[in-house]
Amino acid sequence: MREVFYYFLLLFSFSFLQTPAQEEAEALLKWKNSLSSHGLTSWSLNSSSSTTTPCNWTGIRCNKIGRIVGINLAKSGLIGTLYQFTFTIHLTSLFTLNTLGLTLFWGFPTQVSQLRLGAIPSEIGNLLNLRVLCLFNNSLVGPIPYQLSNLRQVSHLHLGGNYLENPDPIRFKSMASLTDLNLHYNLLTLEVPPFIFQCSKLIFLDLSYNNFTSMIPVQLFTSLKVLKFLNLTQNQFEGPIPMEIKNLAELQELKLGENRLNGTIPSEIGLQSNLRILELHENPFHGPIPSSIGSLRMLERLNILKAGLNSSIPYELGFCTNLSFLELSQNNLVGPLPPSMASLTRISELGLSSNQISGEIHPFFLSNWTELISLQLHKNNLSGTIPPEIGSLHKLNFLILFQNQLSGSMPWEIGNILNLYELDLSNNHLTGFIPPSIGNLSRLAKLSLMNNQLSGTLPHEMGKLKRLQFLDLSLNKLHGTLPSSITHLENLNSLYVHYNNFSGNIPKDFGPSSLGSVSFSVNNFTGKLPPQICIGGKLVYLTADQNMFDGSIPPSLKNCTGLAPRRPVIQIR
Known part of the structure; x- marks a missing residue:
């Protein structure tokens, strides 16, 4: 949530000895003219212009006496450098400068097609009254200059999205006012x-x-006691999560995913009663999910994907x-879903795949999980x-239950999930017929049975x-003819009906222009292959062997230059 803050409050603020408003405007014009591209058409002091004062320029804010106190140029299409932007003698009343979303390259001016990477100029450390410094999403390189630590009043420092290296650990001083x-x-x-x-x-942080x-330094948990947001995702931190994490009583977001952390998840994590987001995914932990996690009553998001867990839920x-x-996917979780999970009435995304979870999907779970997407x-x-x-x-968009031991028939009520986009029930033991209510799922893009x-x-x-x-219906016991209505599936890219007992002719008009893969193999089809099977020219995979097709090869196959035989493609009797 705090990242969103930077899209709206991304600014410098500094205060200097006064200089004339004319000099302020001329300093900005000098910088504008050095840019390779910009949308600052209102920035002009021509007498013929209605914007003779910089207070009317795009992105400029002035105080009551006409001094420039704010510049907000986010999303102004600027490309260039800050080489000619002065940090000392002009714009001394300036409080805000928003540079997010600009393509700014520090260093010597270059052409747009030959932009060079550059460092943060050390002179920026002269802006002693700066409150917020945001240089997000540029192409800055080199060490973070230690002169930035001269900015004793800076509360927000945002240097993300660059190529910056570690600052001098000795010369970079404390920034006591820093909150972000x-x-x-x-x-x-x-x-x-x-x-x-x-x-x-x-x-x-x-x-x-x-x-x-x-290792994650213990000092993060012992010295930064008012920390609310900590994100260490996708580094190579190793070792266990320090037990001292219990000191961060104000913590609301803890993101430690995609590192090399090991050991067990400490039970002390349950002491962060204000925690809303906890991400520990893709670390080589072992052991259980600590039961103390149940104390996190404010928790909204929990991600422990692929984390070596080996216990029950x-x-x-x-x-x-x-x-x-x-x-909790891709762990080694065992046992049934605990009945208490029916209390998760706000759950919208639930991932428990690739574990060894057993037991049934009880009706009371589904009755309570009505917010599921x-x-x-x-x-x-x-x-x-x-x-x-x-x-x-x-509200469900994705229902993915493949590769379990589910049995019985497909419930007719499945046709009530009108927002369903993907339905995958493959590799189970389902019996009976496909319910006609499946036709209600007008938004369905993928169906695998x-x-x-x-x-x-x-x-x-x-x-x-x-x-x-x-559409994949292969490896079942379906029979009869393919209904003529399949010719209405105009967006179909892949159709697999092999290893069934289908018979009769394939509808002659079948041939979606988007069709890329189709398999009719090992059925009892007769007659001819549809003449327009490759009318779109996108077919790269076609199998029709072990049927009783006759006649000639469809002429439309000449359109499919990407079709290469990897097995007997067509067997015509």
Whole structure:
């Protein structure tokens, strides 16, 4: 949430000895004229212009006596350098300068097509009354100049999205007024710059997407006691999470994902009662999810994806009733879903895939999870039937249950999930027929029912799925003819019906212009392949062997120059 702040409050503020307003305007014009590209057409002092005072210029704000106190040039299309922007003798009443979203390159002026990387000029350390310094998303290189630590009044320092390196650890002093520090997406390495530990007023600290390789320094948790937002994502921090994390009583967001942290997740993490976001994903932890996590009653987002966890899901997780995002996939979690998870009535995204979770998907879960947008339980050992209560998930976009041990029939109520975009029930033990209510899913783009024991005919209502791009019905016991309505699937890219008992002719008008892959193999089809099977020229994969097709090869196949045989492609009797 604090990152959004920088899109609206990204500014310098400084105060100097007064200089005439004319000099202020001329200084800005000199800088504007050095830019390679800009949209500052109102910046002019021509007598014929209606904007003879800089107070009427785009992005300029003046005080009551006509002195420039604010410059906001975000999204003004500027390309160039700050080489001719003076930091000392002009614009001394300036309070705000917003440079976010500009393409600014520090260093010597160059042509747009030959932009060079440059360093932060050390002279910026002369702006002793600066309050907010934001140089986000440029191409700045080199060490962060130690002169920045002269800016004793700076509260917000945002240098993210550059190529900056570690500052001099000895010459870079404490910045006692600093409350927000963002250094993400840079080239910082080895250890966390020690000046950070002396910034006792820090509330927001983002060091993500760098190359730190040390252990997480304990000082982050002992010296920065008012910290609310800590982001160390995607570095190479190693070792355990320090137990001293319990000292951060104000912490609201803790992001430690994509590092090399190991050991167990400390139970002390449950003491952060204000925590709203906890991300520990993609670290080589081991052991259980601590039951103390149930104390995080404010928690809204929990991500422990691919973190080496090997336990059951703690019953206490159900106490985190504010959770809207829960991702525990790709671990070694075992046992059934605890009944307490039915209390997660605000959950909108639930990912538990690629574990060893067993037991049934009980109806009371689905009855309470009505806010779900994504339900991903694939690659587990879930058994039992798909409850008809699945139809109560009216907001659901993704229902992914493949590779479990689910049995029984597809519930008719599945056709009530009108917002469904992807439905994957493949690699289970489902029986019975495909319910005609499937035709209600007008937004469905992907449907995979492969490798089940489904029987019966393909419902005519399948042709109502006008947005369908991927359809896999292979490895079932379906029979009868393909309904003529499949010719209405104009957006279909992939169709797989191999290893069934289909018979009769394939509708002769079948041939979506977007078709790239199709397999009719190992059925009892007769007649001819559709003459327009490759009318769109995008087909790269076609199998039709082990059928009883006759006649000539469709002439439209000459359009498919990307079609290369990888196995017997067509067997015509």
